[in-house]
Amino acid sequence: MRVGLDVGGTKTDAVAVSSSGEIVGRVRLVTGWGSDAVVSTVLGAVAALEREAGIARGAISSIGVGIPGQIEPGSSRVLHAVNLGVAALDLAAAVEPQLGVPVRVENDVKAAALGAAALRTHTLNGTSSMAFLNLGTGVAAGIVAGGELWRGARGTAGEVGHISIDPNGPECRCGQRGCIEALAGGAAVAERWGRPGALPVRDVFDAADAGDARAIALRAGIAHGIAAAVRVLVLTADVDAVVLGGGLTALGERLADEVGRELRSRAAASAFMRSLRIEERFELLPAGSPAAALGAAIVGATRDPEGVLAHG
Structure with a gap:
């Protein structure tokens, strides 16, 4: 199971994607303001997805996050995400220890x-x-x-x-x-x-x-x-x-x-x-499309963040 999160300025959209590429769960919640709140939002979105879609933590193999701002090449460090109140944040370093799953980060537009x-x-x-x-x-x-x-x-x-x-x-x-x-x-x-x-x-x-x-x-x-x-x-x-x-x-x-x-x-x-x-x-793009969160899930599942494939 792959998880993708689209962290937006007002809301966060999270999806769970099966190995066949089917979206089997989706939740939305309010995005917090500032680095600490963004970290809490990511953790909360994964927990809500597990709870509402009935997904066990052990079933999640990867997590990808699409987020505004610049992503330092080859890293999960988010810079200048002004709409989130984030100046600099290594998102994977902040959430991986609590999630126990590899986390990759991409600019939200590229993920979408x-x-x-x-x-x-x-x-x-x-x-x-x-x-x-x-x-x-x-x-x-x-x-x-x-x-x-x-x-x-x-x-x-x-x-x-x-x-x-x-x-x-x-x-x-x-x-x-x-x-x-x-x-x-x-x-x-x-x-x-x-x-x-x-x-x-x-x-x-x-x-x-x-x-x-x-x-x-x-x-x-x-x-x-x-x-x-x-x-x-x-x-x-x-x-x-x-x-x-x-x-x-x-x-x-x-x-x-x-x-x-x-x-x-x-x-x-x-x-x-x-x-x-x-x-x-x-x-x-059709209204309500999960494109950004789905793209984040694709990012999370790749081993090479610089060569991400749309086909997952």
């Missing part, structure tokens, strides 16, 4: 890319490829090619959020202007919208539907940024599909329609771009 690829095995084969574009507080992607996670020379493959697509656009937290993340990242949109609400991006779409001019402009910027990220991933990595996931995809077809419209509009003047049929190469 592996999980999304595994869920799409009916379209993936030895030569197929996929990018997972995470649309949450920020914007980033993970790329899986030939069933294997592609990290790039320095581990930054897929970091499309800080590509500037409009030098006169809104200022990004990275210091540039007009970054994809500044246009389509949840935090940036909420800041520019400036109105209280539990789901600012949904509020923007609702207000745009009602004819609010400012909301219409923000919605157009969101679609422009996401469409640009999809184009970048297709044009640079030539992936077969770009799967959109993350909090913004809770908007469902409302979001997909805007992105598709933007892609078609940008391709209208270019026969080359039309030939790529990019608007047919993106899709939304």
Whole structure:
């Protein structure tokens, strides 16, 4: 039995995966704030999974954790996970002694890319490829090619959020202007919208539907940024599909329609771009998908964290 945990800024999703790849148990719980609380969350998630799915501790062979922030290469040390209140934490060293099971750690977006690829095995084969574009507080992607996670020379493959697509656009937290993340990242949109609400991006779409001019402009910027990220991933990595996931995809077809419209509009003047049929190469991750936790379970089960296979 393999266990995978997706430790998010507000909740942690945990799954138990059988040797055949079937998800046989799943629990969700609130993520704590700060290093000590994150450790407690991981331990609590494993205990809850054992209890609610009836899994004995001895039946668990590995645990993988997907978590925001940078993962120090070749280690389980998490750095700069600001949305969790974690500056530096060796997660495996903190939880392995109590769990008694090997623990591996991966960046959450890369883990989600592996999980999304595994869920799409009916379209993936030895030569197929996929990018997972995470649309949450920020914007980033993970790329899986030939069933294997592609990290790039320095581990930054897929970091499309800080590509500037409009030098006169809104200022990004990275210091540039007009970054994809500044246009389509949840935090940036909420800041520019400036109105209280539990789901600012949904509020923007609702207000745009009602004819609010400012909301219409923000919605157009969101679609422009996401469409640009999809184009970048297709044009640079030539992936077969770009799967959109993350909090913004809770908007469902409302979001997909805007992105598709933007892609078609940008391709209208270019026969080359039309030939790529990019608007047919993106899709939304189904709501409630366990992709990130499943990907973490795949990470946990591999012996070589630098060469993780989506097929487990």
